[in-house]
Amino acid sequence: MTEPRLTYTLESCTHCLHCMKICPVEAIHLEDGIVKIDPVQCIDCGICVAGCPKGGLTVEKIPLEKTLSSYDYKVALVPGSFFAQFASLEEAGQMLKAIQSLGFDEVVDYSDIEGALYLEGICRMEVADQLCITSFCPSINALIEKNYPMLFEHLLDLEYPCEVAARQVRARLEGKYPRIGIYSLCDCLAKMALAKAPFGNQASAIDHAVAISQIFPAANRQKGKACFPVTLNREGLMSNVSDFYHYAKKKKPIIAVDGVNHCIQALEAAEFGALDKIGLLALFACQGGCIGGSYLWSNPFIGEVHMEKLSYLAGKHVAALSQTEMSGHRELAMDKTSMPLKMQRYRSVNEVLEKLPRFDCGACGYPNCRALAGAIVDGKAGLHLCRVRKEE
């Protein structure tokens, strides 16, 4: 999955470099006046998309109608965070009915699967002899794999709830219809990358990822008195809110952290063993947890109020899943370059860095002087890009 997922609308860019400065993983630089996002470094957190003052960064979205006609049976999967937008079960049920009327045969709420995976994480933490890290956030998992590989062995290998839900639906319908289309409604950018389309994760059981914000206006217009019976699971709802993550009964302490930069602080501390007395570290890239996903129409503050209210009305039935169904498989990419070669590059970068002012002003189009020095060593940039040096 190294294809660029974010696209860039050139017309509105004023080269303010704001996206480059706020990117938490230094994945952005400006090259010949064009914003370049390094697909290897990017973790799809969406901070640049939300932060661009001109709305210049976006994610490719495929019109729903174009794809629906190619299937005989269409299923929409709805995440628990979706319900943060509603003050009552009735309103949520009306919205599910409205979504169905957009062209789906079935709308599936999988909070029972989210709940089962949440409880499984807590069970595994209780028997583990080290700090466990749990995240159903693709951005955070990518962040750990790319920048905190030391903590990879602490990461619970639980599958994403939407993926488990998609596999279940497919298994149930297989053979009944020739062409089954499974759509995952996404609360954030990162989860878009989990599906087959639009970003080509062929291993997924999900055919299409659809941003909730993309279908919300159309569904809202369709919304009427007709209501879908909603049977939510309490644990599933809770697992979408960082403030409620400690909700389940447990013997060891749980820390839930939200926001990419806060998560980075927690991971830095964990790398030194400073969180070893904690049982479980639950991480969310979005503010407030998944209820802070940018594709939801509500904000995370009111979303949390809604989720608390709905949790009292929700049931306690979680999905019965086997260990195999719950386990995901993640592998750490290994860099095969030999250490002497890496040291040689490091020395070359340092030599170039000596010539740079080290103000990290970013005016060259790279997030800091070291990044520019790296690009110069790789032959992708020249010393002339440094504007401070020119003045001397």
Added chain:
Amino acid sequence: MKICYEVQKDDYDSAGRVSSQIKKTLKQMGFGPQMIKRVAVSSYESEINLIIHSLGGTLCLEVDDEGIITLACDDVGPGIPNLDLAMQPGYSTASKKAREFGFGAGMGLVNMKRMSSAFDIASSGEGTHIRMVFHD
């Protein structure tokens, strides 16, 4: 390639700052997670020792062209009275203040020895000198 950092005595506010820098440098160099973990833990223990036990000193990271890492921790006193005792797991002479901060579990030197490929320590009233080498 050698970088040295100064660590002040009783500077609890900056505890961990030097070892964070060392960890960051090793990541920039491209070391694998296991190696970084070994050096990061050892540098953190060294840094804390300098703060809570010493009168101040330096922590130096040296990496040669082959990628062999040396950590050198040198202070200006007061020295460790009984090295054999200090190397025993759980033995600690940390002050009440250090313990209030959660330090002083008596595992510092033990962890440093366990994490390094070679570990040398010499101590007198003039200061303590530790040299740790890390390779695969």
